[in-house]
Amino acid sequence: MPAIRILYFASLRERVGRASAELPGDDPLTVAEAWSRLNPALPLPPNTLAAINHEYVDLGAPVRGGDELAFFPPVTGG
Amino acid sequence: MPAIRILYFASLRERVGRASAELPGDDPLTVAEAWSRLNPALPLPPNTLAAINHEYVDLGAPVRGGDELAFFPPVTGG
Amino acid sequence: MAVRIEIREHGFEPLAELAAHQQALDARLAGRYGATASFIGTMRDHNEGDDVRGMRLEHYPGMTERELARLAEEAVERWSLLDALVIHRVGELLPNDPIVLVAVWSAHRGAAFDACRWIMEALKSRAPFWKHETLPDGSRWVAKNTTG
């Protein structure tokens, strides 16, 4: 089973201290569980957005091996 | 006393059959009276707009010698 | 406050006008505006279900400029615009010819969107222009502007 690839952007990347991470793909997980497994000492900041494979998802959405899971703060483009 | 200069535009000009007219300026008149004096056989068409010296006015507004009075149909620019 | 109003008797290129105006404006306003909203009205080859071959745009010289300046200044005041530009064609037009350009500059986008649209709607209801369309089998005055 391929791994889950995790990406952090903008202020969240600075807070976490890295731009990306991996989790084994053979373990069923939700988005929120993926966060706490990777960042046990840092509660998910309020207003954090998550996307799986470039689609916005809820924190309860399932993440599977091979997925790209991204965490980021509210967007500020335009 | 200078005359009142009257202008007609667009479909109203075609209906009246001329682009301009004059009335003596020494006679107190309203916009509606100026119309009926000039066009006794043609009732003022509904929705006609009037302006005195480039400012929209009501049909009851007074017209004075030296004024430029314009009659025109609803505007269709833009 | 700045407002530029122009009536053009010959064809014009709205985007070239906009670029030239903006370049001049940057000398004064660079860094101050965050939002530019613009609208271009273009002649279509169809209207109310009919083919349209050409159009004559009449206006009331003098009153037109005054009315356009008045409504643009009203918008500048109301939305604290940094600049506004209105250019309107008159004369003989063919399909795809530009009819009108409205552009506004402001610090924030809400004001730019609101003001640009308001100027267009006010222009359509107040500025003394009249369209006369040439159809395949005759011609007609456009009776009334549709609501935007």
Place this chain on the structure above:
Amino acid sequence: MAVRIEIREHGFEPLAELAAHQQALDARLAGRYGATASFIGTMRDHNEGDDVRGMRLEHYPGMTERELARLAEEAVERWSLLDALVIHRVGELLPNDPIVLVAVWSAHRGAAFDACRWIMEALKSRAPFWKHETLPDGSRWVAKNTTG
């Protein structure tokens, strides 16, 4: 339906882009559109009361393009647009640098105004871009977009 989405890593000229896009589009659509609404967002030298010296615009490559295409296509569908163009800068910007261009073409003005504004608001709330500002004495992430 036509939609063009671009992310630019270097400076761009919104009005030149718009002119080139429109010229290409005229081959297909001349005479069919009566309304072009556009919005240009430009970097200001001040924000929330502070001087801003520069800005870095980050994004999420891949998701950005997908999200922009999705919202532009949604607007095309909803307002029966004839065409839509969205260009957004990323990278290092200075005051007065263009950030974003949104332009739409439609038969009637109401659809053009509505769709252009809707795309900008949707972009601001959904497209994964983040602004990092350089101030005279430090730097900061912009925390939240203001409502338009």
